[in-house]
Amino acid sequence: MSYHIAFLTYDWNTEIAGQFTRGIHRFLDEHPDVKVHVFTGFGSYRIDDEEKAALQIFNLPYLSGYDAVILQGNRIWNLEKRAKLVERARSEGVPVVSINYPLDGTVVVGTDNYEASYELTKHLIVGHHCHSIAVLAGLPTSKEAQIRKKAVYACCAEYGIANVKSYGNEWDEEYGALAVKEMIAEGNVPEGIVCGNDNLAYGAKTELLKNDIRVPEDVKITGFDDLSVAAAAPVRISTVNRNFPGIIYTALDVA
Numbered sequence: 001m002s003y004h005i006a007f008l009t010y011d012w013n014t015e016i017a018g019q020f021t022r023g024i025h026r027f028l029d030e031h032p033d034v035k036v037h038v039f040t041g042f043g044s045y046r047i048d049d050e051e052k053a054a055l056q057i058f059n060l061p062y063l064s065g066y067d068a069v070i071l072q073g074n075r076i077w078n079l080e081k082r083a084k085l086v087e088r089a090r091s092e093g094v095p096v097v098s099i100n101y102p103l104d105g106t107v108v109v110g111t112d113n114y115e116a117s118y119e120l121t122k123h124l125i126v127g128h129h130c131h132s133i134a135v136l137a138g139l140p141t142s143k144e145a146q147i148r149k150k151a152v153y154a155c156c157a158e159y160g161i162a163n164v165k166s167y168g169n170e171w172d173e174e175y176g177a178l179a180v181k182e183m184i185a186e187g188n189v190p191e192g193i194v195c196g197n198d199n200l201a202y203g204a205k206t207e208l209l210k211n212d213i214r215v216p217e218d219v220k221i222t223g224f225d226d227l228s229v230a231a232a233a234p235v236r237i238s239t240v241n242r243n244f245p246g247i248i249y250t251a252l253d254v255a
């Protein structure tokens with residue numbers, strides 16, 4: 001018996017997309033009875049409005065021809081549209097796995113953003129004795145970013161770290177640098193900075209070093225995602241490896 005799985009993906013980051021592809025190939029090598037059809041909308045970066053034309057590709061697959069459907073995408077592919085896909089699949093009796101975003105009627109496979117961000121913050125406080133923390137939260141419209149931010153505040157509250165300030169509203173390096181410039185202008189550079197992703201951490205770290213603020217001796221910085229920019233930073237960034245190949249492998253296995 002052979003199995004056919006539709007993977008519907010919408011992500012702007014080619015590095016992450018490549019990691020998903022590696023995970024799919026590993027699964028297929030180990031499961032010759034499975035076929036995966038990939039439908040990708042090639043998600044755009046730094047665009048706030050939904051790109052309806054790009055998302056039209058997800059109307060193409062005849063879901064009744066698949067044994068399961070896997071959904072993965074960024075915030076522009078909104079949850080309401082994904083929920084309609086889930087409804088469509090379920091009406092055909094096809095189970096759905098959602099990567100990283102909880103959706104009614106699906107099984108979720110992905111990163112525990114809260115736990116990971118909490119543990120990073122705890123590591124700065126307990127492991128490195130940071131007495132002041134700031135958070136570079138990322139996009140306000142990103143559910144993942146807001147969960148990570150919430151975890152930072154919760155951890156700081158538990159360990160008695162007050163006056164935690166949040167900076168920035170984007171993902172890019174330049175916003176990490178701008179946040180540090182603001183901290184320096186305020187005379188309020190903390191001992192630890194928890195960043196919503198590696199790009200923000202890279203920008204923050206670079207700006208600190210430009211201003212002769214040592215990393216990690218004076219300020220300790222964490223990122224998220226474990227992308228190549230974390231390793232390429234002037235000082236390597238502590239980060240969270242999300243294991244994207246493992247996530248899609250698990251999603252396929254669950255499907």
